[in-house]
Structure formats: structure tokens, C-alpha cells
Amino acid sequence: MTAEEWEDFRKGHPKAASLKTVPLPFPELCATLFDGNAATGNPSQCLKLQHSAVIRIQTSRTLEEPKEDNMAKFSIATVFIASISLLLTLTHSFSLENPTDRRILVLVDDLALKSSHSIFFSSLQARGFELDFKLSDDPKIALQRYGQHLYDGLILFSPSTERFGGSLDVAAILDFVDSGKDLIVAADANASDLIRNIAAECGIDFDEDPSAVVIDHGSYAVSETEGDHTLIAADDFIQSDVLLGSTKIEAPVLFKGIGHSLNPANSLVLKVLSGSPSAYSANPKSKLSSPPSLSGSSISLVSVVQARNNARIVFSGSLDLFSNKFFKSTVQKAGSSHKFAKSGNQQFATEISKWVFHERGHLKAVNVRHHRVGETDEPAIYRINDDLEYLVEIYEWSGSNWEPYVANDVQVQFYMMSPYVLKTMSNNKKGLYLASFKVPDVYGVFQFKVEYQRLGYTSLSLAKQIPVRPFRHNEYERFIPTAFPYYGASFSTMAGFLIFSFVYLYSK
Amino acid sequence: MGRSPTTKDDAQALFQSLRSAYAATPTNLKIIDLYVVFAVSTAVIQVVYMAIVGSFPFNSFLSGVLSCVGTAVLAVCLRIQVNKENKEFKDLPPERAFADFVLCNLVLHLVIMNFLG
Incomplete structure (x- = not known):
């Protein structure tokens, strides 16, 4: 068998690449299967045999594979559990909580x-x-x-x-x-x-x-x-x-x-x-x-x-x-x-x-939410002149647990380039701060902003973007009594137009 | 004091000549004039009303007044086009002028209805 032949064979059978140099794994098997041929020392025949031996070995491997798979699954699970517990200990050491x-x-x-x-x-x-x-x-x-x-x-x-x-x-x-x-x-x-x-x-x-x-x-x-x-x-x-x-x-x-x-x-x-x-x-x-x-x-x-x-x-x-x-x-x-x-x-x-070491004076703001007065769902957009409520809960870390932070100087801004609304929030002594105000008569992309920086306390900086839209076409007030003369004038002009057309066309 | 009767006489003479000159106006133009007077007086009434009650439904006020003003303007345009003495439009048939007037009025009132609120 020439080198070129071997190369061709190797291309077709990549697994056989290493077999050229290693000795036959089952010489006695080779001998029993191809007794005469092996004796002639025909390398091509022997290689064929080797190839079939390789296939046989592969099949035995595939039989073994499920067992290995189980083993692998088991070890992955252990690593996973270990990493989770490690993660837990790590997060315990320092966290927002x-x-x-x-x-x-x-x-x-x-x-x-x-x-x-x-x-x-x-x-x-x-x-x-x-x-x-x-x-x-x-x-x-x-x-x-x-x-x-x-x-x-x-x-x-x-x-x-x-x-x-x-x-x-x-x-x-x-x-x-x-x-x-x-x-x-x-x-x-x-x-x-x-x-x-x-x-x-x-x-x-x-x-x-x-x-x-x-x-x-x-x-x-x-x-x-x-x-x-x-x-x-x-x-x-x-x-x-x-x-x-x-x-x-x-x-x-x-x-x-x-x-x-x-x-x-x-x-x-x-x-x-x-x-x-x-x-x-x-x-x-x-x-x-x-x-x-x-x-x-x-x-x-x-x-x-x-x-x-x-x-x-x-x-x-x-x-x-x-x-x-x-x-x-x-x-x-x-x-x-x-x-x-x-x-x-x-x-x-x-x-x-x-x-x-943050045993004192560490604030956190959670549950930032806002909604129209009388509703509970947070809208994706507000309309001008809507009445809304903005709520945030502020807690202070006492070294062992979060306690309500009580202050009368937390302010919320309704901000677009500059604060349109700046309002001091009232609190219920349990950490819940609330401000209710009317959306200004200006539409655009606003932000709810809380910038709270006080001596010794960690600074709170909250910003939440919210767009404000103008009235929809059908949201304007209709049939206002004050406007009846205007409606009357418009309709009388229309009627006048019809009458005029008739009179003008038939006057000759 | 001495000039007052003279001024009064002058004014009378002016109205006399104006009336006699207007009497010669064709009937169709007179109809248009009447229509313009109607529109303008409605607009004036609305402006006075707005001055009294305030400008609250401002869009309604605008559409009410503008419908009158727009009507008056379109009627004046029609008058210019159908006037026989107006040489500029002598090639334009009065039917065509009236059709333009109707079309413009339809567009105007469509806009007014939208804006009335």
C-alpha cells in the first residue's frame, strides 16, 4: 500500500489515522478471521481487518456510553449544587439586602x-x-x-x-x-x-x-x-x-x-x-x-x-x-x-x-411606582393634566434590618430639562413616601426624579422616564353650553350656504 | 357749528348717490352682497359674545368665527369672478366660478366641523 493510498483511506476514515503506526490490537483475532491472508502479509487485507476491528470497538463503546453519560450528569449536578451554595455564601457576604x-x-x-x-x-x-x-x-x-x-x-x-x-x-x-x-x-x-x-x-x-x-x-x-x-x-x-x-x-x-x-x-x-x-x-x-x-x-x-x-x-x-x-x-x-x-x-x-462600614446611614429606595389618582396600574404614558400619585419606599439599614426612614424633606421632581414640578413627599412613618400632583400642561418625555443627598446618608438617585402626551382628538370636551352660539353660527353659515346656492341659481 | 349742516347734507348726498349707483347692480351680485352681510354680522355677533363670556372653548370660537369669515371671503371671491364689469375674469364662465365656490365651501365646512370640538 502506497503513501497516497493511505492518505486517501485516512481522508475517508479519520479514526484510522493513528492506526498506521500502532500495532494491531487483536493480532490473534486477525489471525483467526483471515488465517491465510494474514500469513501472506498483505498489508491491505490486514488494514481492512483492522478497520472492521475498529468498528467493533466503536460499537462496544456506544454500548458503554449511557453509563458514562449518567456519570457525567451526576458530576454536573454536584458541580451545579456546589456552585449554587458557593454563590449563596458569596452573596451573603455583601449584597444590597x-x-x-x-x-x-x-x-x-x-x-x-x-x-x-x-x-x-x-x-x-x-x-x-x-x-x-x-x-x-x-x-x-x-x-x-x-x-x-x-x-x-x-x-x-x-x-x-x-x-x-x-x-x-x-x-x-x-x-x-x-x-x-x-x-x-x-x-x-x-x-x-x-x-x-x-x-x-x-x-x-x-x-x-x-x-x-x-x-x-x-x-x-x-x-x-x-x-x-x-x-x-x-x-x-x-x-x-x-x-x-x-x-x-x-x-x-x-x-x-x-x-x-x-x-x-x-x-x-x-x-x-x-x-x-x-x-x-x-x-x-x-x-x-x-x-x-x-x-x-x-x-x-x-x-x-x-x-x-x-x-x-x-x-x-x-x-x-x-x-x-x-x-x-x-x-x-x-x-x-x-x-x-x-x-x-x-x-x-x-x-x-x-x-x-455601613451599619448606619445607608438608605435604599424600593417599590418605586406611580399611577393615576384612583387607579393602581402603572400606565405607560400620561396625558397632560392627569392627576397622578408617585410612591416610593425608603428604608434605612440599622445594622441588622431595614427600618423605615422618616424624613420630611424628600422631594420628587417631574423633570424635562428642568423640574416642572418639585414636590415634597409626605410619608406615613412606615417608610412609604407619596406625592400627588397634576401633570403640567406640557407634553414630552418627562422623568420622575428623586435626588436625595443628606449629610452622612448614602445618596439616593432615582430616575424613571415617562412620556406625556397631549389630548387625543376625541378627548376634548364636547357640547359645552358656552359654545352653543359658536355651534349655531357654524351650522347657520352652512344653512346659509345652501339657501344662498338655491337663491343664486334660481334667481335668473 | 356752521359746518354741521353742510356735513350732514354732504353725507346725505353721498348716501343718495351710493344708493342710486347700487340700484344699478345686477340682482345676482346683490344676492351675494346680502350673503356677505349675513356672514360678517354673524362673525361680529360671535366676537361680541366671546368678549362677554370669555374665550374658554377657544377652538369652538375660532371655528365659528372662521366659518363666517371664510364664507364671506369665498363669497367675495365669487362676486369678483362673476361680475361682468370685471375684465380680468371675462374668459371664466360664471358656472365654473360657482362650481369653484361650492367646492371651496365644502372643504371649508369640513375643516370647521372637525375643529368645532
Whole structure:
């Protein structure tokens, strides 16, 4: 058999391609079937036989196939069930139904911080967070794997780190925030450029002088030794229940670290704890030769950012603010005789962490619907001058369940290029907001818009498009008594036309 | 004061000449004139009525007034075309002019009925 013949045969029988080189699988079968022929060594005959053997093997395969099929089905089912359960656990970790973060990565300079700040960490763990402690130069740090974020929140308690280990860098952290995740950053007197860069990207400018710390000779914390007044008793809190909880923080917060100013171009960043009017930022060890760059209440000690995607960030100029030592310390503000047995740090840190990890101040709007007054179905189009009702339910996440959000300043707009109707919605104290109004006498494509942005709350931005049409030809009012003279005039003109025609034609 | 009787006399003389001149007008033109007067007076009545009760069914008002005005305009057009002294239309037979008038009136009243509301 020539090579060409073999090629032709192979074209017709692709399965036989490998048979040229392999030995005959059933030599004895071959021998018994074609005893004489095989002995002559005629390769073509033998190949034919081989071919029939292949067919026989194939038939036996097809007999076996159903069993394999069952096996495959079984394994697919197991994989399916496993993936569904995996999906369930994944969705449980962070979902719209449960906006509170679950898994938090804590990056520290030194694992000793784990014990020196243990009260803060254990309060987080007690509230159900899974903390994953890593050294900031751990080469295995990764915020995401295969495009999935591994954590819902990040705590950077590593002020002096110049470079993170692994794939983590400023861009990765900003990307983390851009995907709606939360961040706590604490700096201190030796804050690295890395931390400063992250802060600058979020609209927070730490004092550029690396040796400067916040000094306050007016409201320092009184201690046994007359120090350099860098331990501050700060009590200029932002007035916001949603940020700092409804219980007022009575005791001042102890702060020892660097101050920062807010970038005026960034409207998303807020001072939560600001310096007293007598505070300034300078090097305490050297004599002050020029006016300090940051002074008074423009110094921010702790600031928060809520991004447009509702990611939340806390920046603190002091890592010690979260430490057990400050949590437990007594505090007496200079010039005040009242000595608090416990500083406000623990309450402050707990409340701000509740906010930043979405245990508070997270709103959701559901069941957005609208209909004509007296109907329940949502129409696809409204007519001008229709009376309609717009309803939306707004709930606030309380950390464990959704509770009705009650406010008297939620407004709905009926919007086409500009709001034609802007109406404050009434609510039934159970989260249901309602506004009823008349569609303006203008037709076009409108939108129902709710733009609700309040300090500390996640922003709500709802838009629903709805067209408005003019009256149909048969929708105008008919047989109006006022218009009878006009009808009479029209018909009398017609009658006049007929009479005139007759008179004119027969007058000759 | 002295001019008043003179003005009155002048006015009388003017009406006299006008009436005598109009008496010479052919009958068919007089019929058209009567028809125009009817249409215009109906329109005026409606405008006065609208001034009293307000413009609420404005489409009805427009169609009522415009039917009268349109009728008057078409009748005037017919008068121009059938007037023997009008040399411009001497080639146009009066039957043809009347047929045009009827057709235009039909279209006008169709529109009016639609717009009457």
C-alpha cells in the first residue's frame, strides 16, 4: 500500500489515522478471521481487518456510553449544587439586602498593634466583622482575585509603610474605593508618603512638614507632667447623628498626631473632628520661626469622605486615637475642672466605624411606582393634566434590618430639562413616601426624579422616564353650553350656504 | 357749528348717490352682497359674545368665527369672478366660478366641523 493510498483511506476514515503506526490490537483475532491472508502479509487485507476491528470497538463503546453519560450528569449536578451554595455564601457576604461589610483586611506595621488596639478590633469582631490581620509588607496581600474583591473593607493602621507588599499600591486602593468598598486610614507623626498620597487622592492634605504635629496650648489634655501639649483633648465634633450616633459624645477625644486640611475643590469630604481655635500644626521640638501653615479650626483631625458610589472613607491623623491606652485613659481638658473617667475615644471610634462600614446611614429606595389618582396600574404614558400619585419606599439599614426612614424633606421632581414640578413627599412613618400632583400642561418625555443627598446618608438617585402626551382628538370636551352660539353660527353659515346656492341659481 | 349742516347734507348726498349707483347692480351680485352681510354680522355677533363670556372653548370660537369669515371671503371671491364689469375674469364662465365656490365651501365646512370640538 502506497503513501497516497493511505492518505486517501485516512481522508475517508479519520479514526484510522493513528492506526498506521500502532500495532494491531487483536493480532490473534486477525489471525483467526483471515488465517491465510494474514500469513501472506498483505498489508491491505490486514488494514481492512483492522478497520472492521475498529468498528467493533466503536460499537462496544456506544454500548458503554449511557453509563458514562449518567456519570457525567451526576458530576454536573454536584458541580451545579456546589456552585449554587458557593454563590449563596458569596452573596451573603455583601449584597444590597445587607449593605454592612463583612470581611475586613487590616494592614498593620507591627503585629503588636493587634494587642495595643485590641478593644477597637474586638468591638468590630463582636459586631460580626471578619478581620484579617496582615503585615503591610506581607507579599501575599491582594485585594482581589480573579476580578472578585476578597474584602469589603480595608483598615490601614500602617502609617509608616513606604510600600505595601504584594500587588497593593495607591491605584489598587483607589480602585477598591471606586468599586464601592470602605476604608479607614490612620496616620501619625511619621506618616509615609504612601499614606499621604492616598489621602491626597481623597481630598485630604496632611501637613507637608514631616516633623509637624498638632499642638494646642489652649485645649490640651492635662497630664501629670507638663508636656509639649501635643496630646489634645478635642471636642469639636460635627453635628450629625448619622455620623456619630444619636448619643452625644460627652468626653473629649484624645488625639496625638498630625493635622490635615481639606481640599476645597472636593465637596465630598467633611471634617468630623476639627481642631480648637488655638490649635496649630508645627514641630514641637523647634522654635516656631514662621507662622504655621495650618492653624485653628481649619485643622481637621478626623475627616470622612463619602464618594458618589457611596463608598465611605475615614482619615484620622492619629493612630493612637484607636488605641487601648487612649480608650481607657482619663481625660481632663485644660482650663476645665471636670475630669472624665474615660475619654470619648471608644465611643467616637465605635460610632465612626459603624458609619464607615455601613451599619448606619445607608438608605435604599424600593417599590418605586406611580399611577393615576384612583387607579393602581402603572400606565405607560400620561396625558397632560392627569392627576397622578408617585410612591416610593425608603428604608434605612440599622445594622441588622431595614427600618423605615422618616424624613420630611424628600422631594420628587417631574423633570424635562428642568423640574416642572418639585414636590415634597409626605410619608406615613412606615417608610412609604407619596406625592400627588397634576401633570403640567406640557407634553414630552418627562422623568420622575428623586435626588436625595443628606449629610452622612448614602445618596439616593432615582430616575424613571415617562412620556406625556397631549389630548387625543376625541378627548376634548364636547357640547359645552358656552359654545352653543359658536355651534349655531357654524351650522347657520352652512344653512346659509345652501339657501344662498338655491337663491343664486334660481334667481335668473 | 356752521359746518354741521353742510356735513350732514354732504353725507346725505353721498348716501343718495351710493344708493342710486347700487340700484344699478345686477340682482345676482346683490344676492351675494346680502350673503356677505349675513356672514360678517354673524362673525361680529360671535366676537361680541366671546368678549362677554370669555374665550374658554377657544377652538369652538375660532371655528365659528372662521366659518363666517371664510364664507364671506369665498363669497367675495365669487362676486369678483362673476361680475361682468370685471375684465380680468371675462374668459371664466360664471358656472365654473360657482362650481369653484361650492367646492371651496365644502372643504371649508369640513375643516370647521372637525375643529368645532
